[in-house]
Amino acid sequence: MDRFTSLTGTALPLRRSSVDTDQIIPAVYLKRVTRSGFEDGLFAAWRKDPDFVLNRPEYDGCRILVAGPDFGTGSSREHAVWALQDSGFKVVLSSRFADIFRSNAGKTGLLAAQVDQEVIERLWADCEADPALGVTVDLERREVRFAEVVAPFEIDDYTRWRLLEGLDDIGLTLTHGAEIADFEANRPAWMPSVL
């Protein structure tokens, strides 16, 4: 996965709270056998409304999603994270995340940054007033910056480190490649091989 240090881009104001993973991507979109292409399922039910914020051209290319509290509740489907990533999002800002969503996000490199609800409200207002507003999410300094606002966000140290280093679970394990190779070299000769 890619390293994440700091990102500046436009933000999508999603004025909803308790967005569960069935809303992020409904079950009918889970049949695919690939890890990519889930953008068509993102907020599929809401997108039927032409006025839904994601359908509005002025928000094309947003990489930061600004959502209300309790984002990502419900089913543990990792597809919710994939759908956001496949749609170009790198960051979700919310005042509270469901645990399983936060953990799935951290594993695949989507930054789930927790900020105060006041910051969310201000972002919603500012991004609605000016969809081209630049928002910076700085992981090194754990800060969100826009207009004259500088607000801290919360993320646990371990997930932050992994994102900064660009290490997913596999990448992390592969940093111990020498230990794995050592172990492999010492396996008994009688252990079975399928070949």
Add this chain to the structure above:
Amino acid sequence: MARTLAEKVWDEHVVRSAPGEPDLLFVDLHLIHEVTSPQAFDGLRLAGRRVRRPDLTLATEDHNVPTVDVDQPIADPVSATQVETLRSNAREMGVRLHSLGDVEQGIVHVVGPQLGLTQPGMTIVCGDSHTSTHGAFGAIAFGIGTSEVEHVLATQTIAQTKPRTMAVTVNGSLADGVTAKDLVLALIARMGTGGGQGYIVEYRGAAVESLSMEARMTLCNMSIEWGAKAGMVAPDQTTFDYVRGRMHAPTGSEWDNAVAHWQRLVTDEGARFDEEVVLEAAEVTPFVTWGTHPGQGVPLSGSVPDPAELPDTGDRVAAEKALEYMQLAAGTPMREIAIDTVFVGSCTNGRIEDLRAAAAVVRGRQVAAHTRLLVVPGSTRVRLQAEDEGLDVVFKDAGGEWRGAGCSMCLGMNSDQLQPGERSASTSNRNFEGRQGRGGRTHLVSPLVAAATAVTGRLASPSDLPTADTATA
């Protein structure tokens, strides 16, 4: 320090251990099937990674393959796509695959042991919860999720926090007509579906030692149904005799080295388990479920329980819901419950011994007029062996259906499904709502009970049957 079997096998596989982190374990065998692997392979591809150890990775098609017309293209488009994807992934990544039509094709948990790839002291994982089956050989074997499948493909390791250990000691011996399936159903009824949560369970005691390998697999298979991370049985002469001579078993001096090592894989005198449970085998009788989870079971000689009499409120509510779904009245004797479909198969009870046991009961008898008997061998090899022994003819003569190998009606992903409202007696492992088809109602049973039930059309054991008419046998 004295250690348990589970601790010994665990310790032998730790690649890396650091405070505050899960242990990184080496995986000796990674089994793969079509349903939980596609995204793992795709993730690998997206990251530009390869399968680290194709020589320790084996794939087979089982979950949604058809069990009739297996030489025809798969009709269901989702199944066809999953199977096709597995085939192209296996080709691209150099993974050995046993496809439909191949003699080694079958349910992943039947194929591993049958090839001799499942051996004592190994770590075995698969994107399937019934991977616990392989623990029968004294291996640590457990199911993993799709992201973990990708992790194992890329690194041949898995990060795991060490579970606690539990001993389930079964004293005495099982009576005639009582099987490992009855034993494990009785155990789950006692422990509850969450009773094993967080534990690696070691099954031990005289009754377990006297079980055949296949019966031990049935026992370990259902460990997950009471929440255990894995189930194990210490390897012994029965284990060695079963492994010896199989395709991937060690030979010559390697065999001696292996056995010398395997013999040390027993729980040391004085080793402590975090939890201990004791069962008396003599008290176990044929056992069947009445509800919608594997813990809702009673002896076949019993009746549907009255939810009002259950002491725990949660159990009471669950029982009421289950009876509503199962359309059963409290107090109904289990033997009076009429059955539409009998399913003999699955990774729990789809091996040759299971088919022999069921065939011995139906031999010379007829399946009841309103009942359907579906027999699905766990693997193609099991099917061929059964046909060699004439078991297919026994089932067919009795009016049963004889099928190709796969998971089939265990989970109803292919077209082998119950109709809404239909009731089955099934040798599989899960009686969840809709598991065998939407609206279907499942009673979990042993192969012996399944066969007797097919004959009477009601839940029954072989001892309920009048003597077979041997003239027609």
